[in-house]
Amino acid sequence: MNVDVAVVGGGPAGASAANELAKKGLSTILIERNLSNAKPCGGAIPLGLIEEFEIPDFLVERKVTHMAVRSPKGKMVTMTMPNGFVGMVRRERFDKFLRERAAQNGATLLESKFRTIEETNGGYRLSLDIKGGETMEVRSKYVIGADGANSKVALDLAFPPNEFKAVAIQQRFHSCEELARYENLVEIWYDGEVSPDFYAWVFPKADHIAIGTGTEDGKANIKHLQARFIEKLGIQAKPYYEEAAKIPMHPRKTFVKGNAMLVGDAAGLVTPSNGEGIFFAMKSGKMSAETLIDHIQGKGSPLSMYEKKFRKQFGIIFKGLDLMQSLYYRNDRLRESFVSILEDEHVQQISFDSYLYKKMVPAPLWVQLKITAKNLYHLAIGK
Numbered sequence: 001m002n003v004d005v006a007v008v009g010g011g012p013a014g015a016s017a018a019n020e021l022a023k024k025g026l027s028t029i030l031i032e033r034n035l036s037n038a039k040p041c042g043g044a045i046p047l048g049l050i051e052e053f054e055i056p057d058f059l060v061e062r063k064v065t066h067m068a069v070r071s072p073k074g075k076m077v078t079m080t081m082p083n084g085f086v087g088m089v090r091r092e093r094f095d096k097f098l099r100e101r102a103a104q105n106g107a108t109l110l111e112s113k114f115r116t117i118e119e120t121n122g123g124y125r126l127s128l129d130i131k132g133g134e135t136m137e138v139r140s141k142y143v144i145g146a147d148g149a150n151s152k153v154a155l156d157l158a159f160p161p162n163e164f165k166a167v168a169i170q171q172r173f174h175s176c177e178e179l180a181r182y183e184n185l186v187e188i189w190y191d192g193e194v195s196p197d198f199y200a201w202v203f204p205k206a207d208h209i210a211i212g213t214g215t216e217d218g219k220a221n222i223k224h225l226q227a228r229f230i231e232k233l234g235i236q237a238k239p240y241y242e243e244a245a246k247i248p249m250h251p252r253k254t255f256v257k258g259n260a261m262l263v264g265d266a267a268g269l270v271t272p273s274n275g276e277g278i279f280f281a282m283k284s285g286k287m288s289a290e291t292l293i294d295h296i297q298g299k300g301s302p303l304s305m306y307e308k309k310f311r312k313q314f315g316i317i318f319k320g321l322d323l324m325q326s327l328y329y330r331n332d333r334l335r336e337s338f339v340s341i342l343e344d345e346h347v348q349q350i351s352f353d354s355y356l357y358k359k360m361v362p363a364p365l366w367v368q369l370k371i372t373a374k375n376l377y378h379l380a381i382g383k
């Protein structure tokens with residue numbers, strides 16, 4: 001089979017890339033190893049994503065407007081989002097919708113496991129396993145690697161490695177009286193006992209409550225951390241489903257090479273501090289496709305423009321959140337200070353605005369000075 005573009009991986013990144021390419025009439029194949037896949041994920045998405053990618057209401061199963069953040073000593077800071085909400089989706093439904101939309105717009109959707117890729121004269125040859133134990137070959141001029149944190153496309157094409165990989169676990173609990181308080185509440189725990197370097201969470205979904213935690217890969221036993229979290233939450237109910245996966249939290253050193261581009265987790269595009277990846281997966285998928293279209297239409301854009309534009313638009317968010325994580329997530333004393341700082345209404349406003357719309361709007365000087373002073377105060381007293 002010959003196509004213009006082969007997109008490997010049908011998660012949010014690959015499906016978004018394939019959708020844009022197909023809409024512009026490029027012959028595009030979207031290769032996904034399991035069309036019934038439920039990617040381990042909290043499924044929290046910001047308003048900006050829902051608007052930009054026209055996510056229909058039926059997929060946004062909860063619109064959560066309340067958030068509580070808990071410190072190691074048990075201080076609880078509760079907040080409401082006056083101008084928005086955190087959307088909750090289930091990945092098994094969300095990813096399926098995105099893939100099918102790409103197919104409706106003209107992409108060829110193929111359930112098949114990608115095995116290997118090699119460069120040929122002016123393009124790529126991909127080898128795939130298809131159902132029934134047969135092998136299939138796809139030749140493409142361009143390739144988009146959207147095959148997640150352990151990207152085989154990146155490995156075969158010798159991209160620099162995905163650097164910092166955290167591991168996260170999540171358990172699903174049936175909605176019940178004991179968990180009813182979470183119906184419209186996201187709860188985040190900063191507590192070394194449940195996560196020594198990240199955080200633990202409770203997210204409400206349409207028909208269940210998702211509870212999980214994360215840590216740097218290999219640093220602590222993730223199952224023990226999760227058990228400790230459930231114990232500290234005081235939950236008697238038993239989970240009916242458990243899922244875990246790696247999260248890369250630093251962009252690769254480069255994510256464009258020749259006629260190949262990496263997007264989403266394959267490129268390492270998950271923000272430190274909060275582990276948010278769905279928005280950046282879809283945005284990078286879309287930006288890579290737009291650059292490729294400009295390139296093919298002879299507008300003189302090299303494919304490296306995709307990476308350049310992505311870093312220009314979002315680099316500051318990645319750096320800011322990286323700094324925040326390395327400053328405050330190191331020990332319980334610092335976590336205690338961090339939660340205290342979140343009591344400030346301006347800090348809350350800035351956090352919500354930047355999460356919901358991914359825009360860093362500078363606060364007025366007096367607010368910046370006030371926040372700096374509070375930071376120094378809480379860091380000094382350690383609470």
Ligand SMILES: Cc1cc2nc3c(=O)[nH]c(=O)nc-3n(C[C@H](O)[C@H](O)[C@H](O)COP(=O)(O)OP(=O)(O)OC[C@H]3O[C@@H](n4cnc5c(N)ncnc54)[C@H](O)[C@@H]3O)c2cc1C
Binds near residue numbers: 113148212
């Ligand atoms: C427990 C957990 C909770 C999370 N919670 C959130 C959250 O609440 N909000 C948020 O924004 N982010 C969250 N994330 C991160 C988020 O899940 C990822 O950043 C996001 O899924 C990245 O999308 P992607 O399309 O790049 O990769 P993926 O979603 O991993 O998609 C890759 C796709 O490629 C396919 N694939 C892989 N290898 C092959 C192959 N060889 N052949 C064919 N297909 C292949 C896979 O089946 C998969 O469908 C969480 C992550 C974890 C682990």
